[in-house]
Every structure is written in C-alpha cells, then in structure tokens.
Amino acid sequence: MPKLTMVQAINLALHQEMERDESVLVMGQDVGVNGGVFRVTDGLGDKFGSDRAIDAPLAEGAIIGTAIGMAMNGLKPVAEMQFSGFSYLSIPQLEGNGARMRTRSRGQFTVPMVMRMPYGGGVRALEHHSESKETYYAHTPGMKTVIPSTPKAAYHLLLAAIRDPDPVVFMEPKHSYRAFKEEVDDNGEAWELGKARTVQEGTDLTVISWGAMLHRTEKVVEQLSEDRNASIELIDLQTIYPMDGATIAKSVMKTGRCVIVQEAQKTLGPASEIISIINDKALMYLEAPVKRVTGYDVIMPYFARENQYVPTIGRIKRAIEETLDFE
Amino acid sequence: MPSKVYARFSVSYMQVLDEDGKVDSKLEPSVSDDELLKLYRVMLTSRRLDERMLKLQRQGRLGTLPVCVGQEAVSAAAALAMAEDDWFVGAYRELAGRVMRGEALVKPMMVYNGMEEGNMTEGMKNVTPVAIILASQIPHAVGIAYAIKIRGEKNAVVSFNGDGSTSEGDWHEALNFAATWQTPNVFVVQNNHWAISTPLSKQMHNRSIAQRGIAYDMESIQVDGNDPLAVYKATKEALDRAKKGEGPTLIEALTYRMLMHTTADDPKKYRKEDEVEEWVKRDPITRFRTYLGNKKLWNAKKDEALEAEIKGEIDAAVKEFESISKVRMDEPFDYIFGEKEEIIEEQRQEFLDDLRKDKEDA
Ligand SMILES: Cc1ncc(C[n+]2csc(CCOP(=O)(O)OP(=O)(O)O)c2C)c(N)n1
Ligand SMILES: [Mg+2]
Numbered sequence: 001m002p003k004l005t006m007v008q009a010i011n012l013a014l015h016q017e018m019e020r021d022e023s024v025l026v027m028g029q030d031v032g033v034n035g036g037v038f039r040v041t042d043g044l045g046d047k048f049g050s051d052r053a054i055d056a057p058l059a060e061g062a063i064i065g066t067a068i069g070m071a072m073n074g075l076k077p078v079a080e081m082q083f084s085g086f087s088y089l090s091i092p093q094l095e096g097n098g099a100r101m102r103t104r105s106r107g108q109f110t111v112p113m114v115m116r117m118p119y120g121g122g123v124r125a126l127e128h129h130s131e132s133k134e135t136y137y138a139h140t141p142g143m144k145t146v147i148p149s150t151p152k153a154a155y156h157l158l159l160a161a162i163r164d165p166d167p168v169v170f171m172e173p174k175h176s177y178r179a180f181k182e183e184v185d186d187n188g189e190a191w192e193l194g195k196a197r198t199v200q201e202g203t204d205l206t207v208i209s210w211g212a213m214l215h216r217t218e219k220v221v222e223q224l225s226e227d228r229n230a231s232i233e234l235i236d237l238q239t240i241y242p243m244d245g246a247t248i249a250k251s252v253m254k255t256g257r258c259v260i261v262q263e264a265q266k267t268l269g270p271a272s273e274i275i276s277i278i279n280d281k282a283l284m285y286l287e288a289p290v291k292r293v294t295g296y297d298v299i300m301p302y303f304a305r306e307n308q309y310v311p312t313i314g315r316i317k318r319a320i321e322e323t324l325d326f327e
Numbered sequence: 328m329p330s331k332v333y334a335r336f337s338v339s340y341m342q343v344l345d346e347d348g349k350v351d352s353k354l355e356p357s358v359s360d361d362e363l364l365k366l367y368r369v370m371l372t373s374r375r376l377d378e379r380m381l382k383l384q385r386q387g388r389l390g391t392l393p394v395c396v397g398q399e400a401v402s403a404a405a406a407l408a409m410a411e412d413d414w415f416v417g418a419y420r421e422l423a424g425r426v427m428r429g430e431a432l433v434k435p436m437m438v439y440n441g442m443e444e445g446n447m448t449e450g451m452k453n454v455t456p457v458a459i460i461l462a463s464q465i466p467h468a469v470g471i472a473y474a475i476k477i478r479g480e481k482n483a484v485v486s487f488n489g490d491g492s493t494s495e496g497d498w499h500e501a502l503n504f505a506a507t508w509q510t511p512n513v514f515v516v517q518n519n520h521w522a523i524s525t526p527l528s529k530q531m532h533n534r535s536i537a538q539r540g541i542a543y544d545m546e547s548i549q550v551d552g553n554d555p556l557a558v559y560k561a562t563k564e565a566l567d568r569a570k571k572g573e574g575p576t577l578i579e580a581l582t583y584r585m586l587m588h589t590t591a592d593d594p595k596k597y598r599k600e601d602e603v604e605e606w607v608k609r610d611p612i613t614r615f616r617t618y619l620g621n622k623k624l625w626n627a628k629k630d631e632a633l634e635a636e637i638k639g640e641i642d643a644a645v646k647e648f649e650s651i652s653k654v655r656m657d658e659p660f661d662y663i664f665g666e667k668e669e670i671i672e673e674q675r676q677e678f679l680d681d682l683r684k685d686k687e688d689a
Contacts, residue, residue: 033597034524055529057494058461058522086460089496124390124441127459266674296674298659303390303441308656308678314685 001183006176009151009184010040010116013158014078016188018048021076024162027054028063028080037082038118038177060089064115068098068167071113076162084119084171085128091136098167099142114161114168120212120263121310122175124303131300132211132264137169138241138273144168144193145240149214151182153197153238160190168193173212180215196244198251202233205324206251208274209261210237213311217261220316230324240270248274249281256287257326259319263310266294288326291319336541340549343556346609348617356560358407360624365427366407366555367619370399370612372637373423376432379641380439384590388649392439397553397585399423400611401517404558405485405578408566414453416468416486418461420517424487428454432644442654453482462488462495465514469501472510472575483511483569485562491522493536502577506543511569513562514540514577517552519584524597540577552580553611556618583609656682 004012018024025048026041032055035042045053056063060081067077081087098111121130137145146161146168148154154172161168191197196208199218202225209217214236221232233251237244252258258278260271271292278290293311301309343354358366377394384392395402402424406415415421415428422435429451437445438457446456458464468486475482492498493516505512516536520527533539540547546568550557558580565576583606587594619625660675 029522030524035596037523037591055525057530058491058525059494059496061496062494126391126439127457267670296660296678297671298663298674301441301659302438302443304654305656305659306441308682308685309659312681312685314688315681317688318684 001185003181004151004155004184005178005181006148006151006154006172007038007040007178009155009182010158010172011042012184012186013155014041014044015047016186017159017162018044018052020188023074024076024078025052025054025070026078026080027056027067029056029058029082031055031080036080038174040172041080060086061093064090064093064098067113067115068093068101068111071111071167072101072109076112078114078116078162081115081117083129084117084133085131087115087117088136090115094137094143094167094169095140099140102166103142110165111167112165114158114170116158116161116170116172118174118177119171120173120175121300121306122212127302130303130306132295134171134240134264134270135268137171138270142166144242145171146193146238147171147173147211147240148238149173149176149209149211149236152184153191153236155184155186156189156191157193157238159188160193163190164193171211175212176215194239194242194244196247197236197238198247199234199236200232202231202255204231204255205257205259205320206233206235206255207259207261207320208235208237208248210240210270211263213261213263216311216313217316220313220320224317224320228321228324232320237270237274243270243273243277245277245281248277252278252282253285256285257323258286258290259316259323260290260292261311261316261319262292262294264295265297266292267297269294288323291323293319336538338535338537338541338547338549340551341557341561342551342554343560344554344614344618346614348614348621350556350618350621354557354560356556356563358556358559362407363619363622364624366403366559367612367615367625368633368637369403369427370423370555370615371633372432372640373399373403373426374612375637376426376435376641377422379645380436381586381590383436383645384439389436389439390441391589391591393419393589394586395420395422397606397610398517398519398582400555400615401515401552401558401580401582402487403427404555405487405513405515405562408559408562409485410482412453412482413566414455414468414471414482414484416455416464416471416484417457418464418488418492419457419459420489420519421487425451425454430454432641433647436644436648437651440648442651443658444654461492462498462501464488465498465501466504468512468514469505469508469510472505472512473508476508476510481570483513483566485513485515485566487515487517489522490516490518490520490527490536491525491530493539494530499539502540502543502545502575505575506545509572509574511572512575513565513569514575515562516577516579517582518579519582521584521588521598523588523592526598535579537577537579545575545577547577547579549579549581552582553609553614555611555615
C-alpha cells in the first residue's frame with residue numbers, strides 16, 4: 001500500500017474515478033495545465049485532456065452553475081473552488097438550485113456533482129484563505145457536506161462523494177494537505193457518507209473532531225491516555241451534514257463525557273448541533289457538561305495572530321482534563 | 328421589415344510613448360516636469376520595493392505576496408491623473424498607485440507579514456484597502472460614485488482589477504449599474520495577459536476587454552499599459568468627463584505580469600520564457616527613462632542618485648518593519664462591531680485566559 005499525503009490521495013481518487021467513469025470531469029480555476037494551485041489535480045489534464053480537466057474562466061458562480069447543468073445532463077463534475085473563502089459566490093447556485101433541483105422536479109432532475117475546496121487555517125496565507133465555514137454549506141438540505149481528516153479518509157470519501165447521487169461539498173483541510181502521510185489502500189472503495197468514524201475506542205470520555213483539528217486532537221488524546229491512563233474514544237465526524245447522530249449518541253451513552261474540538265467559530269458551528277443531538281438522545285447519560293473547544297466569533301485574523309485563533313494543543317488538553325475530572 | 332444594421336462599434340487603441348521611448352507629440356499630454364519626475368520616482372520605488380519584498384519573502388521574513396513588476400505604469404500614471412480626493416479602489420496589483428497616493432513603504436510589508444495594522448492608511452485619503460476577492464470591489468466603486476453623484480460633489484472614482492477578474496459577475500453587474508446610473512467611474516483593467524496559469528484565450532472569446540464596455544454603452548478604450556503617458560492621458564480625459572457628469576469610462580491597459588502570480592506560484596509550469604522576453608523590451612520604466620532623457624530632464628548621474636535615495640527609503644522601511652516585535656493578540660475582537668457586544672467581550676476574555684494558560688503551560 002502506498003504512503004500518501006492528502007494531496008496525493010485526492011489526486012489518486014480523481015485519477016481512478018475519471019478512468020473508471022467517463023462522465024466524471026474536473027473543472028475550476030487553474031486545475032488543468034497547472035494542476036491546481038495545490039497540485040491536487042496534477043496530471044489530469046495530460047491524461048484526460050482539456051475537455052475533462054477544464055481550466056474555467058474566473059467565475060465561481062458560473063463554475064458551479066454550469067456544473068449543475070452538466071450534472072442535470074449526465075455528467076459528474078467535480079468542481080474546484082480555489083479556496084473556500086471564494087466559494088461563497090457559489091451559494092446562490094447551490095442553495096437556489098443545486099440542492100433543490102431534486103425536490104423542485106420531483107426527482108426528474110438530479111445533481112450528482114462535487115464542489116471540492118481547501119479550507120481552514122495554518123498556511124500563512126493572505127486574507128480569505130484561512131476560514132472554516134462549513135456551517136454555510138451544512139445549513140442546506142439536499143446537499144451533503146463532507147470533511148476528510150486524513151489521506152486515507154480523503155481517498156475513500158471523495159470516491160463516495162463523486163458517486164453520490166446528490167451534490168456534495170467536499171472541504172479539504174489544507175493544513176493537512178502535506179502535513180503527514182498515511183498508507184492508502186487504493187482499492188477504489190467508497191466509504192459511506194453520513195457516517196462518523198471511530199478512530200479509537202474508549203470508555204471514559206468521547207472526543208469528537210474533524211478536519212485539521214482531528215490530527216491535533218489525536219496527539220493530545222494519545223498523550224493523555226498514557227499520562228493519565230484514561231480510556232478515551234476519539235470520533236472523526238467526517239460528514240457535517242447529514243450528521244451521524246447515532247454514532248455520537250452511542251458513544252456518549254457509553255462514556256458519559258464529551259469534548260468537541262472545532263476549528264470554526266463558536267456560534268452556530270457543528271459543535272452546537274452535536275450538543276443538541278446529545279441533548280436529544282443521551283442527556284440522561286451525561287456525567288459532566290459537554291465542552292467545546294472552538295474558534296472565536298471574529299473575522300479570521302491574518303497569520304501574525306492566526307495560530308492562537310484556532311484551538312491550541314493547550315486548550316484541547318485542558319478541556320479534556322477538566323471534563324475527565326468533573327464530578 | 329427588412330433587416331438592417333442597427334449600430335456599429337469600434338474599439339480604439341492608444342499609445343503615446345512607444346517601446347523605444349519615442350513620443351507621439353500630437354498625443355503627448357501636458358504634464359509638468361515635476362509631475363513627470365514624480366511619476367518616474369514612484370514607478371522605480373514600487374519596482375525596488377517589490378524586489379526587496381521578494382527577497383524578504385524568500386528569506387522567510389514575509390508570507391505569500393503578489394508582486395507588480397512590469398505593471399507599475401498603470402496604477403502610478405492613473406493615480407497621477409487623479410485629484411487628491413478622487414477615490415482609489417484597488418485590488419492587489421496597484422503598489423505603484425498606492426505609493427503615488429502616499430502609502431508608507433512599511434505598510435505592504437506589514438500586510439504581507441500577516442498584520443492587519445498594515446491596512447491603516449494614515450496620510451492617504453479615499454484609498455480603500457487591498458481587495459482579494461476578485462472584482463468584489465468594483466460594485467463598491469460604483470456605490471461610492473453614486474454617493475458622489477447624488478450629493479453633487481466634484482470628485483470621481485478610479486477602480487482597478489485584472490483581466491481574469493472581468494469574468495466575474497460582480498464586474499459585469501457593476502459596469503451595467505455604472506452605465507445605467509451614469510456614475511462618475513473610471514474602470515481601469517490591468518490586462519496582464521494571465522490569471523495565475525489561465526491565459527486570456529481560456530478566459531474569454533473577446534478580442535479585447537475594452538469592447539465589453541461598449542456592450543454597456545460606455546466610453547471604452549484600450550491603451551498601452553506600459554506607456555505611462557497613454558495611461559495618464561486616458562485616465563485624465565475619463566476623469567474630466569466623469570466630473571462633468573458625462574458618465575463612466577472603461578480603460579483596458581495592456582501590460583504584462585513579468586514574474587510569478589504570487590510567491591506561491593511557479594510560472595514555468597504554464598508559460599514560455601520567450602513570451603516574457605518579448606515583454607522585457609516593453610518595460611515601462613526603461614521607456615519612461617528614455618523619454619525623460621530626451622526631454623533633458625534626466626541623466627545617468629541623476630538616476631544613480633535617485634536609486635540611492637530610494638534604497639535609503641526602503642532600508643528605513645525595512646528597519647521600521649523589523650522593529651515591530653509584537654502584536655496585541657486580542658486586537659481582532661476590537662473591530663467586529665462598532666459597539667461593545669457581550670458575546671464578543673465574553674469570548675475575548677476566554678481568549679485572553681487561554682492565551683495566558685497556554686503561555687504558562689509552554
Ligand atoms: C473570487 C476569487 N476567486 C479566486 C481567487 C483566487 N485568485 C487570486 S488571484 C487570481 C487570478 C486573478 O487574475 P487577474 O484578475 O487577471 O489578476 P492578476 O492576478 O493577473 O493581476 C485568482 C484566481 C480570488 N482571489 N477571488
Ligand atoms: Mg491578470
């Protein structure tokens with residue numbers, strides 16, 4: 001099994017799926033000849049030609065709007081937004097049409113497309129290149145929002161996203177693009193969307209995270225499991241919407257304690273929804289208040305301050321310890 | 328009803344100073360010697376500042392940044408044509424124009440070192456911050472101009488964006504609003520032939536960007552953007568019309584991005600060196616220096632002295648930049664709302680507590 005970075009794993013999934021299914025194509029700004037600004041689509045233009053690796057004119061709204069039309073007529077476009085900070089220009093099309101075409105046409109027209117894009121902080125970039133706004137997309141029924149946190153998850157989840165019969169927003173934590181490698185079984189298998197993944201089982205406390213924060217949290221969990229001999233269950237949420245309430249509830253019913261680590265701002269982030277699910281399904285099992293470690297309700301600062309505005313190792317560690325110790 | 332030609336249009340191109348610095352005296356605008364020298368100084372300052380920032384970036388002392396090398400004439404000459412209270416609404420490739428408007432040389436270094444403080448525009452009036460979301464500033468330029476128009480004020484708005492950005496809906500929508508409302512706008516498009524790796528041929532089927540203005544029945548012209556005199560003349564005339572209430576103008580300035588898109592980009596992946604070589608010959612600064620020499624305003628000795636002066640200014644700016652050792656970490660909470668909101672102040676307190684604890688733990 002090859003050891004791949006997340007960029008390589010996504011690239012592999014695109015290569016394989018375009019080979020397997022002629023209706024799949026990629027489109028976006030600089031995705032063809034240049035292979036994308038992060039090289040995620042590298043080699044697709046050479047291999048599949050400019051009709052299937054489209055260097056589109058510079059207009060997010062029209063990229064997503066035309067992708068919707070393509071999907072309505074038998075293609076499966078995988079459209080890239082260069083950075084999630086520019087993807088909001090796609091919202092009128094996604095919210096107004098992509099997500100509701102199935103409903104509007106009573107199932108006659110469907111939109112099997114993917115909008116994939118790098119998001120999140122940590123690469124010392126300019127304004128608009130560092131936010132985590134999964135809530136904007138997760139707030140739209142008819143459309144799924146998926147976030148992989150490792151190379152392997154990125155490979156299997158992207159295959160699932162492309163094969164899904166409905167629009168999927170696929171948000172790639174760019175901080176993890178090249179941060180580490182992982183063995184990826186390139187067997188072409190799609191993981192089920194809408195399912196969280198239990199990274200590590202435990203009985204004392206549940207930690208839920210996704211995206212770049214999962215990797216950071218995992219390190220803290222490893223250290224605390226050892227230092228305090230704690231049995232911590234770690235869950236990778238993977239799909240933000242539709243959210244896997246069953247896995248969350250089952251875990252919290254077992255452990256009675258829960259910490260959520262989210263890069264996005266505090267107000268109305270996915271953590272708020274997770275807490276509501278716990279409230280609905282597992283409240284009486286709780287032995288401690290659920291804690292969330294999140295970003296803040298500020299405009300994401302430029303990079304001189306950025307690191308302190310995403311959950312730090314220290315904050316994650318303190319939240320887990322306080323929740324473990326709560327009596 | 329027989330079919331008939333409803334209307335015919337043409338697009339004109341203007342060059343005043345050719346590649347060799349020879350001037351077309353019939354078109355030569357009247358600009359004072361002092362202003363000509365200022366224009367040269369500003370273009371050279373911008374070039375040298377870009378070169379220095381590029382070095383700092385390569386040494387890891389700055390983050391990702393766009394450079395404007397080769398495009399100095401467009402924004403510098405347009406800014407020279409503007410009055411002090413005319414609005415300057417740029418994107419991120421107008422360093423020269425911002426310097427013309429009085430930007431302190433330390434500011435861009437601060438911005439590209441991840442510090443919002445660099446967006447403070449002390450000493451400049453009506454200059455909006457660098458805009459990264461492509462073409463999103465163009466509707467603002469129209470709104471600003473509308474306010475000028477209905478208050479009967481005498482200034483106008485000059486905005487800037489790239490060729491690729493003219494594909495965005497915001498750009499077209501803004502031009503249509505401006506034409507419909509007849510606002511005092513001058514839309515300068517820096518057509519540098521590339522949008523990162525995407526050449527014009529993949530961006531549009533149009534043979535010129537100027538003709539897009541004609542679609543909105545707007546005065547439109549294409550100029551040699553590496554010719555400071557052509558840019559100056561076109562902008563000046565457009566501003567005069569705008570201020571007389573004769574509506575907006577689109578100016579397409581043909582120029583070239585000599586270097587990488589930003590420091591994160593590698594142009595070797597998508598364009599040929601020969602193409603770049605062709606544009607070296609059309610460098611705006613070299614051409615303008617020849618022109619000034621022909622007018623007996625300039626010589627090698629003066630050039631040497633100016634280079635030394637500019638180097639001194641940039642050295643001082645770098646020194647100032649490097650003396651900024653710390654930023655106040657909770658500052659982002661200051662500017663979310665104009666009034667204090669409980670939720671923000673509560674989170675500020677949490678942030679400060681965590682910052683302290685993180686430091687203690689470290
Ligand atoms: C709305 C939006 N989409 C994408 C980007 C990413 N991006 C930054 S610059 C650029 C190319 C811009 O080309 P052009 O308008 O020609 O300006 P130039 O950089 O050549 O000056 C792209 C795609 C962005 N900043 N904003
Ligand atoms: Mg361009």
